Amino acid sequence: MQEVEKIEKFISIIDKKLRPNIVIRSINSEKPVVVKHIPDSWNLLGCGNYAAVFTHKAFDDYVVKIYAKGRPGLKEEVEVYKTIGNHPSYSYLSYHTSEYLILTRIKGVTLYDCLRLGIKISSKIIKDIDEALKYARKRGLYPHDVHVKNIMMVENRGVVVDISDFKHTEYCSLWDDFKKVYYKYYVPIFYKFTIPIPKFILDLIRKSYRTYKKFNG
Numbered sequence: 001m002q003e004v005e006k007i008e009k010f011i012s013i014i015d016k017k018l019r020p021n022i023v024i025r026s027i028n029s030e031k032p033v034v035v036k037h038i039p040d041s042w043n044l045l046g047c048g049n050y051a052a053v054f055t056h057k058a059f060d061d062y063v064v065k066i067y068a069k070g071r072p073g074l075k076e077e078v079e080v081y082k083t084i085g086n087h088p089s090y091s092y093l094s095y096h097t098s099e100y101l102i103l104t105r106i107k108g109v110t111l112y113d114c115l116r117l118g119i120k121i122s123s124k125i126i127k128d129i130d131e132a133l134k135y136a137r138k139r140g141l142y143p144h145d146v147h148v149k150n151i152m153m154v155e156n157r158g159v160v161v162d163i164s165d166f167k168h169t170e171y172c173s174l175w176d177d178f179k180k181v182y183y184k185y186y187v188p189i190f191y192k193f194t195i196p197i198p199k200f201i202l203d204l205i206r207k208s209y210r211t212y213k214k215f216n217g
Contacts (some may be wrong), residue, residue: 007094010059010102018042019066019099024052026068033068045131048162055105063091066100077101083139084166089132089159108154114146125151126182128158133175141166146175161217169205177209 007166023036032047038054045053045063050071055063068075078101082094090157129151133143144165152159165172190197 006059007062007102010056010062010064011095013056013059014064014100014102018054018056020065022052022066024066024068026050026071029071033071048164061105062094063103063105064100065103073164074098074101076167080141080163080166083141084163085139087132087135088157089128089135090163091161098186106152106154106159108152108159110161111148111151111153112202114153115190115197115202116199119153120191120194120196121153121182121186122156123187124156125153125158128181129160129175132158132160136163136166142172143168143170143175144168144172146172148178173213 004038017039021037021039025036026049029049031085033052035044035047035052037045037049041057043057045054045055047053050073051065051067053063053065063076074096078093078096081091081101081103084090086092091106093101093103095102109117109119111121111125113119129146133146136143141163143163145162146160150160150162152161189195
């Protein structure tokens with residue numbers, strides 16, 4: 001099946017089978033959306049504060065990101081993907097409407113899950129992300145919200161999963177802060193012994209970091 005034909009078929013089942021049946025509610029803009037009534041053959045990959053991401057078993061190379069009603073950001077995200085263009089460290093925008101985006105699917109393991117499962121994160125992954133963010137800046141974008149749940153390792157290559165906030169001009173320290181921790185603590189301790197870090201500890205670190213940043217700018 002040709003690429004254009006694939007996209008057209010995917011659009012058709014999104015419009016006929018997925019959108020009319022699912023319910024996506026955003027109750028609190030600071031918490032992930034809630035999704036109900038997912039049709040058969042569809043899989044919910046993840047939820048953000050404004051949108052949910054799905055894939056279909058017959059179109060495994062694509063995802064559709066559907067925004068909750070009344071939530072902003074889709075138009076801005078489309079602009080970001082158009083600016084990024086076709087780059088190996090990012091998804092590619094294949095199609096969009098006023099309600100959803102179709103993106104090429106990135107299949108890998110998030111750095112969060114690497115930490116949780118004890119999978120080694122090589123320095124090459126860090127350098128790949130640095131290069132990807134440098135490319136985004138050259139395109140006039142502002143890397144924002146780059147953290148361990150938004151970065152994937154794909155066959156020992158670093159890939160950025162979510163770039164929806166790359167038009168926010170204020171400085172975001174998440175990636176720089178992670179790199180400091182990576183070189184100071186992860187490389188000499190966890191990389192050598194590949195120690196899995198339990199989820200509750202990772203979540204505790206995340207909450208403590210947020211509290212620290214809130215009170216210390």
